[in-house]
Structure formats: C-alpha cells, structure tokens
Amino acid sequence: MSPLKIFQSLLLISLMGTCFGEKILFLLPLASRSHVHVFEPLMKALGERGHEIVNLSPMESKNMPPTVRQLQLITVEDLTGKMPDPFEQRKLGTLRAMTNSSSIEHMHKACIKFYENPQLSEVLKNEKFDLIIIDIFLNYCVLGVIPHFNASSILVSTMAAPSYLSNIFGNRLQPSFVPCAFLKYTDQMSFLERLINTVLDSVFAIMWDRMFVERSEEMYRKYLPNGDQLPNIAEIQANSSMMFMNSHFTLNYPRPLLPDVIEVGGMHTRPAKKLPKDLDDFLSNSGKDGFILFSLGSVVKAKNMPEESRKIFLNVFSRLKQRVIWKWETETMPDLPPNVKLSKWLPQQDVLGHPNIRLFMTHGGLLSTQESVYHGVPVLGIPVFGDQDLNVMQAERGGYAKMVEIIDITEEKLENTILELINNPTYAQKAQALSKLVKDLPQTPLDKAVYWTEYVLRHKGAPHLRSAARDLNFFQYYVLDVAAVLIVLLVLIIYLISCCCKTIYRRTCGNKATRNVHLKKE
Structure with missing residues (x-):
C-alpha cells in the first residue's frame, strides 16, 4: 500500500472517531483460498471505514488497510496438502466424497493445530471483540470462540446456505423447490426428484451433525478457557445475529428469506483492470x-x-x-x-x-x-x-x-x-x-454486507430481527402437532356422527322392521 493510501486510511479513522471504532474478529481458520476470497472485500471495506479488524485466516490477504491485523495460525497447505485427490474423489460420487472419513479427519487435525498455536492463547487472553464474523461451513470446531468473547456474531455461508444452516434462523427451506446443494436438481423437480431431495436433505443434515458437531464441541471445550462452561453448538448458532449467504437470486434460484438471512453473493466482483x-x-x-x-x-x-x-x-x-x-x-x-x-x-x-x-x-x-x-x-x-x-x-x-x-x-x-x-x-x-x-440492484453486494454488518453493531446484535421460528421444532414449525390434533378431532367427530347415525337407524328403521314382523305374524 502506498504512503498516501496509508495516510488516507489513518485520516479516515481519526475523523470517524467513536462512530466506527468497533473491533471485529474474522474467524476463518479452516477456510480454503476461495472461501477466504469471499471475505476479503468485506474485511477491507470495514477496515477502510475505521473498524479495527483481526483476521484469523490460513492465508494473508493483500492490499489491506492498516486497520486490518492478520494472523496465520495455520496455512492453506495444512488444510489442503494431504486432502484426497479430487479427481479420484469424483469417481466415488459427490455424497461419498463429501463424507470421506480421511478428509474429515484431516480437518480435525488442522483444527487441533490451530488451537495449539501460542498466538491464539494471546488473542484469547488479551483481546475483546464487538463482533465475530465466521465462515460457518467447516469451522464448527472454533464456534466456542464466540461465547468466549461474549460477542455478537454473523455466520457466513460461502454458498447458498443448505437447509441445515438456514434452519438455525428459523428459515426452513422447502425441499419441494429448493434443491439440496449436492444434487444436480433445479427448482422444478419431478415427484421422484422431490422425494430424493427431501430424503437426502434430511439424511445429509444428520450426517453433518454426526461428522462435525459432536467432535467439534469436544474440541473447543478441551482447548478454550473454561471450556466445560461453554454452550453447545446448537445454542451458539441459535444466538447468532445474522447470516450472510454468498448467493444471488438470479443465479441460485429464488427462495424465501427472513430479514436476518441476507444474500450478498458477488461481493468480490468488480470491473476488469489492466492486465500485465x-x-x-x-x-x-x-x-x-x-x-x-x-x-x-x-x-x-x-x-x-x-x-x-x-x-x-x-x-x-x-x-x-x-x-x-x-x-x-x-x-x-x-x-x-x-x-x-x-x-x-x-x-x-x-x-x-x-x-x-x-x-x-x-x-x-x-x-x-x-x-x-x-x-x-x-x-x-x-x-x-x-x-x-x-x-x-x-x-x-x-x-x-x-x-x-x-x-x-x-x-x-x-x-x-x-x-x-x-x-x-x-x-x-x-x-x-x-x-x-x-x-441492477439498489446497492452493490459489498455495500449491502457493510450496511448490515454495521447494523448489527449499532443495534447490539439486532435481536429484533429474529423470527419466533427459531424457537420452534420441526413439528411445531410445520404445525404437524396441530394437524395431528385436528385429524384426531375429525376422526372423533366422524366416529360420533357414525354412532349417532347407527343409533337413529336402530330406533327408526329397527322399530319399523319389528312392527312389520309382528304384522306378518298376525
């Protein structure tokens, strides 16, 4: 960065004073290069607006303002160096490749290396943050950092959020028209595709929970101070302020979204610059x-x-x-x-x-x-x-x-x-x-992400955006409990009507039949 740009950034910070002095942690230790690239524009924009940024990432991002401090506790090679050959994984099929045990074990080892880096201890001991922005996709093992700092949080999905992520916010996605992220379906599915999509969506959510959640909880409780007192992952996610999705309705099929689930797809897109x-x-x-x-x-x-x-x-x-x-x-x-x-x-x-x-x-x-x-x-x-x-x-x-x-x-x-x-x-x-x-949008995806990030900061986590759907379980959300009661009542009413009809029939038709028998005998 040129001395002029550094001076401009410092001047901006001094002019903003207490308006934008918040401290933000970007928590993406287990992010691939492409995932980090999703966050870089937002990190840079917030830094240029005077926010103090600490970036825990496996790679250093270039051209950041002086307000951004970058700590590499593990490297991209730690994440991808021993991963299975993707061309061989392709032959296994998408689902088997995504649930490959060696890949999952590799990610867990990378997370342990992250926790054992002495620099993390210094951050945990000496830093305080107003907001934590986290790459939620594979970083479950570090979710305990959020309650450790008692900070508001924004979860970022680097793709159109699968249902197991959006459900956290009460934003349940209907498998009838929202395809599972790992299937080749469109939003216009046949009956068989809807059946497969519904089953696989549910199965994948269960598998994801078994693969990452239980072991991730054990990990952060082991390595974080007072880890045994930290809430579980479900509670941490349920207390998140907002979710950003790296998606756009023109590319990823339109879907209903609650006000605390924001599409910011394309934050990194920009006009072309001169080539070498x-x-x-x-x-x-x-x-x-x-x-x-x-x-x-x-x-x-x-x-x-x-x-x-x-x-x-x-x-x-x-x-x-x-x-x-x-x-x-x-x-x-x-x-x-x-x-x-x-x-x-x-x-x-x-x-x-x-x-x-x-x-x-x-x-x-x-x-x-x-x-x-x-x-x-x-x-x-x-x-x-x-x-x-x-x-x-x-x-x-x-x-x-x-x-x-x-x-x-x-x-x-x-x-x-x-x-x-x-x-x-x-x-x-x-x-x-x-x-x-x-x-053709009222604001760029990056401006949108900056606005809602600062909105969460201004309104102390913005709890007023939360839908009551967050507190409903599957049966309550889809009013299946109500439907069950209504079905029981309907069956009961039908039964009572049937009993009444039988009684009336016996009293009327039965008496006539008896009288006819007596008349014949006479």
Whole structure:
C-alpha cells in the first residue's frame, strides 16, 4: 500500500472517531483460498471505514488497510496438502466424497493445530471483540470462540446456505423447490426428484451433525478457557445475529428469506483492470477469434489430472482457432500447442473482462460462476466436487453454459461442446442479459454486507430481527402437532356422527322392521 493510501486510511479513522471504532474478529481458520476470497472485500471495506479488524485466516490477504491485523495460525497447505485427490474423489460420487472419513479427519487435525498455536492463547487472553464474523461451513470446531468473547456474531455461508444452516434462523427451506446443494436438481423437480431431495436433505443434515458437531464441541471445550462452561453448538448458532449467504437470486434460484438471512453473493466482483503486459499481448493479439480461459480453481490442481484427460484437452485445443490461456501449476508442459499459454496465477476477473474473451472453461466454483455472470461470459462447466455440480446445472438452466463430465470426457464431446458455446450466439446473449440483471440492484453486494454488518453493531446484535421460528421444532414449525390434533378431532367427530347415525337407524328403521314382523305374524 502506498504512503498516501496509508495516510488516507489513518485520516479516515481519526475523523470517524467513536462512530466506527468497533473491533471485529474474522474467524476463518479452516477456510480454503476461495472461501477466504469471499471475505476479503468485506474485511477491507470495514477496515477502510475505521473498524479495527483481526483476521484469523490460513492465508494473508493483500492490499489491506492498516486497520486490518492478520494472523496465520495455520496455512492453506495444512488444510489442503494431504486432502484426497479430487479427481479420484469424483469417481466415488459427490455424497461419498463429501463424507470421506480421511478428509474429515484431516480437518480435525488442522483444527487441533490451530488451537495449539501460542498466538491464539494471546488473542484469547488479551483481546475483546464487538463482533465475530465466521465462515460457518467447516469451522464448527472454533464456534466456542464466540461465547468466549461474549460477542455478537454473523455466520457466513460461502454458498447458498443448505437447509441445515438456514434452519438455525428459523428459515426452513422447502425441499419441494429448493434443491439440496449436492444434487444436480433445479427448482422444478419431478415427484421422484422431490422425494430424493427431501430424503437426502434430511439424511445429509444428520450426517453433518454426526461428522462435525459432536467432535467439534469436544474440541473447543478441551482447548478454550473454561471450556466445560461453554454452550453447545446448537445454542451458539441459535444466538447468532445474522447470516450472510454468498448467493444471488438470479443465479441460485429464488427462495424465501427472513430479514436476518441476507444474500450478498458477488461481493468480490468488480470491473476488469489492466492486465500485465505479457498476458495482455497474448490475449489482445488473439484477433477476431478471441481466446478461451481455462481454470479449475485454487483447490483442484490441474497438473494432477489424469494424463489421458490432459491429452484430450491439448488435442482439442490444438485444433481450435482461439487462443487458450490455461491456469497450470508448472511453467512448462510437453507437446504444448502454440495457441496455448500456461500461467501459474491469473487475475481471473481482469481476464474475464477482456473484450476478446469467448468462453470460460471452469470447475464451476461459485466465485468463478459469479464472475462469469458479472462479466457476461459463456461457461463450459467441468465440476469436480462439492456444490460445483449444482452451480453448473443452474448455469446451464440459465442458458449461458453447458457441462461436460471430467471422468468420462472424450475429444469429440469436448470439442463439440466448445464449438457449440462459441459459435451459437445465444449463450453469449444469455450471459450478457444475466450480467445486466445481477448489476441492477439498489446497492452493490459489498455495500449491502457493510450496511448490515454495521447494523448489527449499532443495534447490539439486532435481536429484533429474529423470527419466533427459531424457537420452534420441526413439528411445531410445520404445525404437524396441530394437524395431528385436528385429524384426531375429525376422526372423533366422524366416529360420533357414525354412532349417532347407527343409533337413529336402530330406533327408526329397527322399530319399523319389528312392527312389520309382528304384522306378518298376525
């Protein structure tokens, strides 16, 4: 950061004085790079507004104002270094990959390493916070930090929150039109899909509870001061002030939301900036045919893809008129065609905003999907794990994307899909139309997130936003207890009416029959 920017930030802090002097902890120790990228814009914006920020994250974020103090108690390599090969996990299926015991054990070990770092003890002992913002997805083991500091909290879901997360706020999602995050369903499901969606949604919530909650409670009670007196995870979550969801109704299907569940998807999106010269020369000189961007994100290592798949991509790229910029983890590659350029790191949004881009080949991560829509670029989705299948399915339904399966990809299938997306103008038109929609908002997603963060601070946790639905169990929420009573009453009424009818019948028809018998005898 330049001295001028530092001076401006310090001046801003001094002018704001007591208006924005709150202290905020960003708690995301078990967050991947992409998860950290969700938080960075909010962290920077709040820091620039004079809030004192402490960031507990596995990676250092760049270009932060001096009000942001960053502590790396574990590293990204501690989280991802020993994770199973995602290409092999893909063969197991989404559900089995998500519940893989070795992956879960790896996350628990990373959390122990976080707790055993001496710097954490200093933070716990010497710091006080007005608000804690936490990446809720895999950070259950550190939830005990919230009651330790007796602070308000905002939970952040780095995707459209699954039902087991939104239920915490009384925001129960109907499985009839809200697809489970790990299924390829749309919001218009057949009867069989609704059945599978309902069952799997419930089963996954139970599995998630068994995989993370019980052991996470044991962990923070063991490592935090007075841990045995800390509330359980259900209580901690139930006392949260708000949830931010990294989603947008145009991309993730509309769903009913309570006032303390806020969509802030696309906080990180922005107009393109100038590219480095070597990259700009390669892309700007691509001519009327333009270029293709190919990236599988930060977690999936492209260099680890099966050799057969790598050759399929290379052979297809060599036959294209377009140039290809490929995010690859090494500097060189054997038999690289002249129209393909490798890069270890890419300023993805700046590349997506280049006027010569024709197609974005992506793993379908939510941030990448949001960026492609923001810049109006058609997508070829190659999902690998997690919510990527759903993201690509939603993009395909939106009319600006098509999907290919990485584990059974062929040259013919890949080439035909690329040519269809490039040569059919409908996909680009749909992407550009959707880009206008996501930008047509009264405030940017980042401004929205900043406003509601400060709203929670101003109103001491904003308890007035909480719905009474938080306190209702499943049977009460869906008035199943009332329905049961009404059914019993209805059955009772029907029974009583039936008894009355039988009695009346006996007294009237029975007497007539008796009289008729007597008359016949006479």
